[in-house]
Amino acid sequence: xxxxxxxxxxxxxxxxxxxxxxxxxxxxxxxxxxxxxxxxxxxxxxxxxxxxxxxxxxxxxxxxxxxxxxxxxxxxxxxxxxxxxxxxxxxxxxxxxxxxxxxxxxxxxxxxxxxxxxxxxxxxxxxxxxxxxxxxxxxxxxxxxxxxxxxxxxxxxxxxxxxxxxxxxxxxxxxxxxxxxxxxxxxxxxxxxxxxxxxxxxxxxxxxxxxxxxxxxxxxxxxxxxxxxxxxxxxxxxxxxxxxxxxxxxxxxxx
Amino acid sequence: xxxxxxxxxxxxxxxxxxxxxxxxxxxxxxxxxxxxxxxxxxxxxxxxxxxxxxxxxxxxxxxxxxxxxxxxxxxxxxxxxxxxxxxxxxxxxxxxxxxxxxxxxxxxxxxxxxxxxxxxxxxxxxxxxxxxxxxxxxxxxxxxxxxxxxxxxxxxxxxxxxxxxxxxxxxxxxxxxxxxxxxxxxxxxxxxxxxxxxxxxxxxxxxxxxxxxxxxxxxxxxxxxxxxxxxxxxxxxxxxxxxxxxxxxxxxxxxxxxxxxxxxxxxxxxxxxxxxxxxxxxxxxxxxxxxxxxxxxxxxxxxxxxxxxxxxxxxxxxxxxxxxxxxxxxxxxxxxxxxxxxxxxxxxxxxxxxxxxxxxxxxxxxxxxxxxxxxxxxxxxxxxxxxxxxxxxxxxxxxxxxxxxxxxxxxxxxxxxxxxxxxxxxxxxxxxx
Numbered sequence: 001x002x003x004x005x006x007x008x009x010x011x012x013x014x015x016x017x018x019x020x021x022x023x024x025x026x027x028x029x030x031x032x033x034x035x036x037x038x039x040x041x042x043x044x045x046x047x048x049x050x051x052x053x054x055x056x057x058x059x060x061x062x063x064x065x066x067x068x069x070x071x072x073x074x075x076x077x078x079x080x081x082x083x084x085x086x087x088x089x090x091x092x093x094x095x096x097x098x099x100x101x102x103x104x105x106x107x108x109x110x111x112x113x114x115x116x117x118x119x120x121x122x123x124x125x126x127x128x129x130x131x132x133x134x135x136x137x138x139x140x141x142x143x144x145x146x147x148x149x150x151x152x153x154x155x156x157x158x159x160x161x162x163x164x165x166x167x168x169x170x171x172x173x174x175x176x177x178x179x180x181x182x183x184x185x186x187x188x189x190x191x192x193x194x195x196x197x198x199x200x201x202x203x204x205x206x207x208x209x210x211x212x213x214x215x216x217x218x219x220x221x222x223x224x225x226x227x228x229x230x231x232x233x234x235x236x237x238x239x240x241x242x243x244x245x246x247x248x249x250x251x252x253x254x255x
Numbered sequence: 256x257x258x259x260x261x262x263x264x265x266x267x268x269x270x271x272x273x274x275x276x277x278x279x280x281x282x283x284x285x286x287x288x289x290x291x292x293x294x295x296x297x298x299x300x301x302x303x304x305x306x307x308x309x310x311x312x313x314x315x316x317x318x319x320x321x322x323x324x325x326x327x328x329x330x331x332x333x334x335x336x337x338x339x340x341x342x343x344x345x346x347x348x349x350x351x352x353x354x355x356x357x358x359x360x361x362x363x364x365x366x367x368x369x370x371x372x373x374x375x376x377x378x379x380x381x382x383x384x385x386x387x388x389x390x391x392x393x394x395x396x397x398x399x400x401x402x403x404x405x406x407x408x409x410x411x412x413x414x415x416x417x418x419x420x421x422x423x424x425x426x427x428x429x430x431x432x433x434x435x436x437x438x439x440x441x442x443x444x445x446x447x448x449x450x451x452x453x454x455x456x457x458x459x460x461x462x463x464x465x466x467x468x469x470x471x472x473x474x475x476x477x478x479x480x481x482x483x484x485x486x487x488x489x490x491x492x493x494x495x496x497x498x499x500x501x502x503x504x505x506x507x508x509x510x511x512x513x514x515x516x517x518x519x520x521x522x523x524x525x526x527x528x529x530x531x532x533x534x535x536x537x538x539x540x541x542x543x544x545x546x547x548x549x550x551x552x553x554x555x556x557x558x559x560x561x562x563x564x565x566x567x568x569x570x571x572x573x574x575x576x577x578x579x580x581x582x583x584x585x586x587x588x589x590x591x592x593x594x595x596x597x598x599x600x601x602x603x604x605x606x607x608x609x610x611x612x613x614x615x616x617x618x619x620x621x622x623x624x625x626x627x628x629x630x631x632x633x634x635x636x637x638x639x640x641x642x643x644x645x646x647x648x649x650x651x652x653x654x655x656x657x658x659x660x661x662x663x664x665x666x667x668x669x670x671x672x673x674x675x676x677x678x679x680x681x682x683x684x685x686x687x688x
Binding site: 057059078098099100110117123126 | 469470472473475548552553554557558560561563564565568569570571572573574631632
């Protein structure tokens, strides 16, 4: 599948800067994302990729730089703001309240209510069943707290949350790090499905194989700075490793 | 999951009687423990424990701690603790005692016995509780001081603010209408209690029915009809049995004669009148219902449990967890004030040591009732049952003449054992804390 990059990007983060104390966690980094595209954000631990993405999801406020969503400058100061721009985040470990069931997690912060203002659990469960039937037909444990679910089932709840609220920009933070082979394959299929719907995905990942399999482009960071952005289909694994480890930017692969 | 798919097409798998009723087995265990305690003491006291009189007393003794325990559930669910509830109760009680015996009758010149006094007093008490509670919540939520420290400080501060307000004196007698909220001095009477019991039974049946109707509407699995009927029958029997017991405790003849005399009437020969449901118990039922609705059916409750289960997830979902902390502690403050009404009205005066050590009883009630200190798990009815279990143990031991130090040893051991049993239970059912 080829990505049309002639129009306006879905989102562009321009010259983003964030420091903690004297440390430049993110140092003038620019990345962008087009509809239906998966852009990998790569780098060692502490390279600044999570901080960069948290500025987009509203969990961290930027020091400088501009976020442009569909050509319009966006003010994102907290997670609620990000949601208004249809930006959703899927965290590996932070996403779900373990003691609540799938429906309560899916609607957390955006509960459906009855005319009396009470939470409408039955309606939320019905909606959850509908979307899970589409995303993960094997899902059955609607009334159990999510801590009783497997890693893959939990991840499908987190993804369902993003899909249900019509995310256009999705940030996935190592979505398969804690999953088995079969579950990883399921998440990969889900990502393909989301791409077909024209959703843009930033994928933070450590696994080079995974990046080769899922991403269209990759932006590599080192010590808070952008090494470069390359076309993953043309770059070899060695090219990517060279960027991550040595900070070498293969100019001929730029994308 | 593979099991579910293989049996999905065939007939439903046979389930046990209890599984079909879908009653929480933890709740069942606690009710069982409660019954065992009652039976043991009943045998030990040669039948004096399970008399209407003792059950009536047990009920009104439990109310004050139970009211605060419902709020403590929210605090512990959000991974905090409140060590100041007993001291806060004392301050609210002192404020209310001064309001009804000094400020309103003398300073504002309403005079004693003015019909507005009890209600203005209660409002003043609740306002005090909410303000202090919200202040605790602000220190914990916004300034990030651990709840343990804030409320430990609060314990010392408010206990002695209460002292300061009353100069350490006992203040009383309290307003007569106010006193009716204490227990034995204000009850619904037999007819009123039966009407209440009938309404409660109807409400319970309607509740069960509407849950089922809602499930059917969304085509979710429902319990078999016989299970619903059995459950409804048990609930109705429990409600009406409770009312019948409280009605069976008769007002002593001499007291009844005095009541008739006060109204200028003559008591008919051989008349017996039962007490019925005390107003304080009515207050507890109202609070328990409201708190259960908040916990299960409102966004506030949903966020309390979400923040307890995973504070980061709650924050990332756009929940303002700091404001949530303020709200939770403000609720506890309001409940401390209501407990103070019941506790001081039961004594008929404000005493300087009112509510001493209540923080420990309240925390113990919540924990025995299944609230996990790790956060995210707890029920309102569990906390009330926990309070009832503690009170039964204490009064039972007092009745059989166990010395005070032994009583406290037993209660302490029971608390630790209850939590151990709970941990083992959760491990067995695969429910990690």
